[in-house]
Structure formats: structure tokens, C-alpha cells
Amino acid sequence: MDLHTLNSLNYEEFVKIFGNIVEKCPLISGAVWSSRPFASILELESSVCEFIDSLPSSGHEGLLRCLPDLAGKELISRTLTQESMREQNQAGLTSLSQSERETLTLLNSQYKLKFGFPFVICARMSDKKKIIEALRSRIQNDRVEELGTGIAEVKKICHLRLQDIFFKTSPARL
């Protein structure tokens, strides 16, 4: 998609295409449509990040609570969003050994119990081994630190989803 096309989308087209750049938060893409025209893709991405930063702390927690567990029950029941499915697949989370799956399930549960939101990491910038290591390490952090790290990871996920839309989208999707 080129900039001219981007800036000529009405809000319905925009939310349809960008509605899941932040997992299950079409409110955010709906909000950034108000900032058009965008001078660049980077400017669109900055608008998303600024909107996220403007949310209160409870909003950051709410945003993280929209994300699925890695290798969790939504992966098993095949109810992940298309984007999440692809990301978890690329990170090798659809081909875990039984031991790896049990480790992840246990650590995810402990993390959620400690922090009240799920462990979030940009899976496509990682792999199953690194994800388990990061989870083991980050679960030691304090809550404020983890909230910040989770939101930073959401922004990385958003960056890659935007790249996909701009550089890999088939004409049919537009």
C-alpha cells in the first residue's frame, strides 16, 4: 500500500485493515485515523505509540490482557487471531515437545498470578528456546518494570504487523 492509498481510506476501510495491529484493540486504529494524513508509515506507527503512551496505567494493563498466552489454550483450540497464529507458529510454538509445553504452561500461569496480565513478547523476534528463557528471567522482575516491558513488546509486534500490511499485502486485501 502506498501513502496516497493509506490517506484516502475512510475509517471503515482503515479499521478493517489496521484493526488488529494492536491485538484485539480496534479502538486504537480507530483513534489514530483521526491523525491522518500521515506523511510516512513511520508517522502512522508513531501515532499508535503515542496513543498507547497516552493511556493510563490501567489502560496498559487492559491492553496486555487482550493478548493470548503463548502456546496457551487459544492456540490449542485454534481461536487465536490470524496474526497471533502466524506469530506463534513462526516462533516454533506450534511444534513444542511435551516437556516444553508443560514448562511454558507452568511459567505462564505463575507469571499471570504474579502480575495480573499475560507474559507478552514479540514472538517473531524470538524463538521457543529464547521465549522460555525470557519468561524465566522476566518473572523475577517487579510489576512496574514488567508492565513497561510488555507494552514495549506490544509496540514491536505492532511494528511487524504494520510492515506486513505495507509490504506483503495482496491487492485482494485492499
Add this chain to the structure above:
Amino acid sequence: MDLHTLNSLNYEEFVKIFGNIVEKCPLISGAVWSSRPFASILELESSVCEFIDSLPSSGHEGLLRCLPDLAGKELISRTLTQESMREQNQAGLTSLSQSERETLTLLNSQYKLKFGFPFVICARMSDKKKIIEALRSRIQNDRVEELGTGIAEVKKICHLRLQDIFFKTSPARL
């Protein structure tokens, strides 16, 4: 659901049950989970309203852009959420005459073109005749006024969706 049950829900259960009290905005129910324990249902509802009020103007616009048109293409294609389907059905929007449907489609388009967000009204507190009258009237307003009215209607819709969960939910849903 009683208060004890409400306050003992973990965030995943809470977002599953309350995730669509504001249409397609699980971020909001995820955020208000942070305010538990709730002393009453009213306090939960107040937390939702306070969170909505805390959003910047673009966030209010983004929130409205998550709502479907009344008697629009999502009703025809049966892709409305369960809650929206029920509301549009109760207001008689599933049994419009051809003339009523054409009028609503035209007015909805004009409204969206003027304001950049959809016409939002609490359908269950209205009916198809009153909805068409309200749309004819509100399309004359200015943008700031309509943004405020739209958000006030979202809060009414949320109120009724909460009432449904607390007073009409079958045990199976919990």
C-alpha cells in the same frame, strides 16, 4: 452473578464475560479489572465510564468507530457481535421495509461522511421509527456535540449489557 463471584474472577474470566460491554473494546474491561474489588455493580459501571472519560478525544472517536452501522452491511452479512445482533433485532431493525432500509442507509452514509464516525444510539431504548427520527435530527448537530452524544449512548448500551450479564446470565456462561 453475585458480587463475591464478580470479585473472584481472574482477568481472563473477567474479560471473557465483560469483554464486549463496550463494543469490540476488551481493552476497557481489561482495564477496569484493575479497579476490583467492586462494592456494587454500579461501581463496576462507574469504573467503565471513568475509563472512557479518561480517553482523549481521538480515543472517543476510535471507540465509536468500533460500532457497526444500524441496519448496515454487518447485519446483512450476519457478522455483528451477538450483543449487537440482539439489540438491532429488538429495535425492529431486522424487519425494515425496503423504504426504511434505504432511508437508514442513506442517512447513515451522510452521517459518517459529515462526522467521520458512525451514528450511535442505544437501540434497545428506542425503535426503528425513533431511530430514523433521531438520525435525521442529530445529523444537523455539530461534531463536538455528536461525539459527546455518541459516547453517552455507548454508556447506555454498556449499562444494558451489564444488566444482562448480572440478571439474565445462565449458569453455563459462568
